[in-house]
Amino acid sequence: MPKKTSAPQPAATKALVSPWASVSGRAQQREAKRHAVLQAAAQLFNERGFHATSLDDIAARLNVSKPTLYYYVKSKDQILLECVRQGLQMMLEGIEETRNAGGKAIDQLMTCMSIYARIVTMDFGMCLIRVSDEELPTESRKELRRLKSDIDMEFRRLVAEAVSQGSIKECDPKMTAFLIAGALSWIGRWYQPAGEYQPEDIAAQFISTLRNGILPR
Incomplete structure (x- = not known):
């Protein structure tokens, strides 16, 4: 009987690598480029005005x-x-993380103040502080004022809780929240990335002064 021979096997085909990114890859690239557009714009708005x-x-x-x-x-x-x-979203996310971490109200308040002070030295945070709401369309203005109100109410809540826990002396939570946000927001007006103070130092000094006051004890 003639000897059977096995059929020749096809050569292994090298996997084709598509020069086009996957759908998820394209979405990520688009989002990264969109973020770059926004960041460049924020920098210019901060430098020159809207x-x-x-x-x-x-x-x-x-x-x-x-x-x-x-x-x-x-x-x-x-x-x-x-x-x-x-x-605004960066601030709200930082506050939400602090709330979820728990702890005493005074510690949460100090952490939220630090987050707020740090963000207003960043491109988007500075843009939030330096650009007036009046430069936005009416509907957008309403939305952003609502988000700002959420931040304000969170500071009021923490102040009120800290008072009830005996960590802060009796005060008006609304006025105290305005004081805190006003003082920290102003950092975004004068901060210069090339200046002598680092964001961490600025936050620490502002929070220390707000917490301890300026008169000797």
Whole structure:
């Protein structure tokens, strides 16, 4: 009987690597580029002001053409809204994490103050402080004021709880929350990244003064 021979096996096919990113990869790349647009815009708004910054300026900082920006944002108003919303969202997330971690109200309050002071030295936080609500469309203004109100109410709650726990002397939680937010917000007005003070030092000094006052004991 003739000897059987096995059929030749096909050569192993090398897996094709697509030059196109996966759907999730494209989404991540788009989001990263959109974030870069917003951050560049926030920096320019902080440096020059909203009205003195054009879409051409933002495109130039990113080394892209102006039409490229429209793939990620619709208008300069939308960019401003997103920048300010980012700053507020960072604050709200930090406050939420502090609340979930638990602990005494005074410790939560000090942590929230530190978070607030740190964020207003960042691009989106500074944009939130330096750009007036009046420069936003009416509907956007309402939304952002609601988010700001959420932060204010959280500070009031912590102050009231700290008073009830005996960690803070009797005070008006509303006025005290205004004092804290006003003092910390002002950091975003004068802070310069190239200045002599680091954000951590600024936060520590402001919080110490707010906590201990300025008169000797």
